[in-house]
Amino acid sequence: MTTARQIGPGGNANLWAPDWSDTSYWLDGVSAPEVPQGSLPPEVDVVVIGSGYTGLNAAIETARGGRSTLVLEAGAPGMGCSTRNGGQISTSIKPTLSKLAARHGQARAEAIRAEGRAALAWIEERIRTEDIDCDFRRAGRFHAAHTPAAYEGLARDAEVLRRTEGIEVEMVTKAEQRRELGTDAYHGAALFAQHGALHPAKYLHGLLRTAMEAGAQVMGHTPAEAIASGQGGHLVRTPRGTVRARDVIVATNGYTTGTTPWQQRRVIPIGSYVIATEPLEKDLMDRLFPTDRIASDTCKVVYYYRASPDRTRILFGGRVSAGETDTTISGPRLHHDMCNIFPELRGTRISHSWMGTVAYTFDELAHCGTHDGVHYAMGYCGSGVSMASYLGMRMGQKVQGLAEGRTAFDDLPFPTRPFYTGRPWFLPAAVAWYRWRDARQRHQAQALPG
Incomplete structure (x- = not known):
């Protein structure tokens, strides 16, 4: 916690409440589920990297589908933007239908726009069926x-x-x-x-609880340091050891690192x-x-x-x-x-x-797919509460080989720029x-x- 008395020269102490905090308001008085820190398993069916909306919704699907699932988180579970956003829910798609049609054709454009509406409807249903108390409402x-x-x-x-x-x-x-x-x-x-609102931390903690109840193992303070892929699957190295996985889902969005350099070159952290x-x-x-x-x-x-x-x-x-x-x-x-x-x-x-x-993208669209055998979903462009949740769920289905896992975002070109490595020098x-x-x-x- 930081207080107004600690603000340096030029700060206006009168703007700050005496007990002001530099942590998210959403975390006040909200207890996260206890996450047991067991040992790293030597082998699982699925490793999910990231414990935000994308990763936990993916883990719920794979664990319920009978896949042994391990969620790795570099910090405390859910401490990324999933507990730090504004709690606003839109249909998530920034480009207009006409712009998308010019890029991808009318049919694909209509399908992409429809995914945004589907994501908004789906998150309401997810919250209802999982009985997650997170102050969800269609606020407008x-x-x-x-x-x-x-x-x-x-x-x-x-x-x-x-x-x-x-x-x-x-x-x-x-x-x-x-x-x-x-x-x-x-x-x-x-x-x-039709746009909505929720309490981000209550929603995240509800997902975390649901994922663990489904059988997923969640390990905080366990970053994925490297991924080695081959015909036999993937080896994911962490500070606690290495785990072998048949499938890996990268769900890091604005916190994507050099562990997955191909994805890092395609998202702009803001x-x-x-x-x-x-x-x-x-x-x-x-x-x-x-x-x-x-x-x-x-x-x-x-x-x-x-x-x-x-x-x-x-x-x-x-x-x-x-x-x-x-x-x-x-x-x-x-x-x-x-x-x-x-x-x-x-x-x-x-x-x-x-x-x-x-995480923004160069084409202002979310992206999901597979690269070098690794699944990913990311790039929600500041409108990710419903879309991150929805695409995470679809990734979980896709790992299981389910036809319903396909989305209109699959196989879209995921652009980058020459010499861009994930550090947005052009942003300022x-x-x-x-x-x-x-x-x-x-x-x-x-x-x-x-």
């Missing part, structure tokens, strides 16, 4: 336009989505937006009524930063989030925010610097940006400031440019008459 998303031009673009996109994909979307004008969100900072929004406010008065929360939607906006460097499940705090996330930074630096910047949207919050303090690492310049452009567009929109 208020996707706000940061400029009038962005609103017009949302309106055009909404018409296409309704007509071509049957997606439920309603346009909310600037004059109407306070019925949904207590701010005048935006120029209207698109309302996606830090996403979040703060939680101290508890707020009920009437203030009711004014700011009258319908309890989750929210995001059309800035290229997007903000995402929501009320906590108990409606006592606001959780506000985004990227606030060109490069990676410390949460004592990101916290005040996020607070500043939050107050630009909600000026009433200027006197509130930060109770939590944390970050997690997501790109983020700085997009942040400047977002700010310039907002400034120009504020200068428009009326």
Whole structure:
């Protein structure tokens, strides 16, 4: 735990609650299942590398399918972005149908877009059938336009989505937006009524418990250091020894390392930063989030925010610097940006400031498949709660040879760039440019008459 008194020169101690924490708000008061640390088995059917949403959903499938399953985690189980995200659930597919059709043809494009809707429906069913208490609900998303031009673009996109994909979307004008969100900072929004929300850590811990009850062995603080593949299967080396596996599933997403260099060259790790406010008065929360939607906006460097499940705090996330930074630096910047949207919050303090690492891809699509005999699913581009879970489940089916394991993402080209090795040297310049452009567009929109 870090306190405001430890903040260095230039920090504003008045922004920080006296007992503020640099750990995820979602972990407060949530007990993880006890994970027995037995010995490393010499041989299993399946090794899953990573204990987030992807890895645990894969492990549930393989263990229930009768495969001896070992989940390896470099840190504590579930301590990656699966317990550090905003808890927002969308249909996960960023490229539009027309963009995907231009790349992959109309039929494949429609199938990819349909997978996003399937993932959202599937995670609701997974939570229900496994009886995971994680505050899941179809909250609806208020996707706000940061400029009038962005609103017009949302309106055009909404018409296409309704007509071509049957997606439920309603346009909310600037004059109407306070019925949904207590701010005048935006120029209207698109309302996606079917999008959802959950408590990330409760969901993760429910998956962890389910995987272990299914028979999977989970080993924390046991990183996979190397994978040697051959005709007889795979040898996975760890600090505790080497385990032989018939199948390996790589489920590391934003935490992918040189252990799997082919995958590392194809994902871009990006830090996403979040703060939680101290508890707020009920009437203030009711004014700011009258319908309890989750929210995001059309800035290229997007903000995402929501009320906590108990409606006592606001959780506000985004990227606030060109490069990676410390949460004592990101916290005040996020607070500043939050107050630009909600000026009433200027006197509130930060109770939590944390970050997690997501993985983007060069084509803005998730990817799953097999390379050199190793299965993988990753690259959720910041929208991975449902898609990571869904593709993890499909990977578990695929390992068992089940036809239903196939997805529209299978065998898609997984692009990289020349000389890229997994260290995104280009990211600071790109983020700085997009942040400047977002700010310039907002400034120009504020200068428009009326």
